[in-house]
Amino acid sequence: MAACKGRKPSLPCEREVWGKKGIPAPSFGDPMASHRSARGGGKPRPRSPILLLAASVLAVALFWVFSSSQISSAPGAASATAKLGSEEDGSDGLERKYLYWGNRVDCPGKHCDSCEGLGHQESSLRCALEEAMFLNRVFVMPSRMCINPIHNKKGILRKSADGNPEERHALGVRLWAASSCAMDSLYDFLLMSKTVPVILDNSKMWHRVVSTSMKLGERGLVNVQGISRVDLKEDEPYSNVLLINRTASPLSWFMECKDRNNRSSIMLPYSFLPKMAAKNLRDAADKIKSLLGDYDAIHVRRGDKIKTRKDRFGVERTLHPHLERDTRPEFIQQRIAKWIPPGRTLFIASNERTPGFFSPLSASYKLAYASNYSHILDPVIENNYQLFMIERLILMGANTFVRTFNEDGTDLSLTDDPKKNTKSWQIPVYTMDGEES
């Protein structure tokens, strides 16, 4: 990861991090530099007529090379392809229009060498997918997702938390140091395409869109930044172009959606991407759910969230003053008793790393963790994002589910502290005394 430090935040960094596997996405950024010899007319807007001519000739030639393999197949079956994001029925897919936001989800400025956790990146993906839906365009999905090394490390520690030593070995010794993973190891794009058509940016279809957009010139490609989705939908230079290339906020893709407080304009619920998990992840979750039978679940966020820091008088302060207390087993027990009767099977997902931390709850409940199912998870899981996606599906399938924080006002939660608090550092409360109610 440190390899990217001090580099320009654009392609060189991504090449190193992403380029190791798979076909690199076609480069638009500097076509004259590396793609000229390989791709001929790689420049979207040549400046001189001679270049333009040469570029068009090459582009047309390339177009024929690309499409000649398709000629023999039925031209009538056109639209199903792009709709499902598959490339098997031989259509050229060019009757659809495309939306591209770049080749990685969130590359926040100079912090391009790292990235946020899965939930954060999903907020960004949802924002981009909603725009594609709104514009009735196929979304061009980055083919890889960055994995935050901190989240991955927590995963390893979490796995050993309640497992016996053999499980620790089986689940802990893994290639979890990976800095990115294939997007299709996380999501099922055929399933997703039933709601929002999607192609990957390492697919043949994408290469075809790219080469065609160059051939078409201004009707082929438009680069936009900071233009509202309504304008993109209705205004002439954008509404009919084959490919819209949006440069999203350098902070985070989801910043593009932050002004949409009009709820009726939100098209995809939070649960959309969790439900789009890749088939092998959904299958693993289903197996575990059927072994659990009739179960309840809690998600206990400790680790990252219970951090304290000293103020200038040396007093410890935290953003979530009751969280450390409310996520300890004796307080959990007291809190959830009114929702989850004793004797129930309770599935616990947590980033707490102390072995046996939740064991006191076994006085009331039959406890289960992901580590109980290592025989199912081990063959499937290659990184912590996949584990998290399976755990999420298990949590969603619980009869009663208690979150750590009350996120939308109606959730059952372990604590009343708000999840979002970035300013008010308070003195943590560890005892029942001083509690409001």
Ligand SMILES: *[C@@H]1O[C@H](CO)[C@@H](O)[C@H](O)[C@H]1NC(C)=O
């Ligand atoms: C999209 O636009 C950005 C900024 O203009 C550019 O750097 C990038 O190469 C473009 N990508 C595509 C696919 O056109």
Ligand SMILES: *[C@@H]1O[C@H](CO)[C@@H](O)[C@H](O)[C@H]1NC(C)=O
């Ligand atoms: C919210 O969005 C809907 C649909 O886009 C629109 O009809 C409605 O007028 C908007 N409401 C406000 C308060 O902007």
Ligand SMILES: *[C@@H]1O[C@H](CO)[C@@H](O)[C@H](O)[C@H]1NC(C)=O
């Ligand atoms: C899960 O494993 C723990 C030991 O790590 C054990 O106490 C518990 O009974 C197991 N739960 C199930 C449902 O097998």
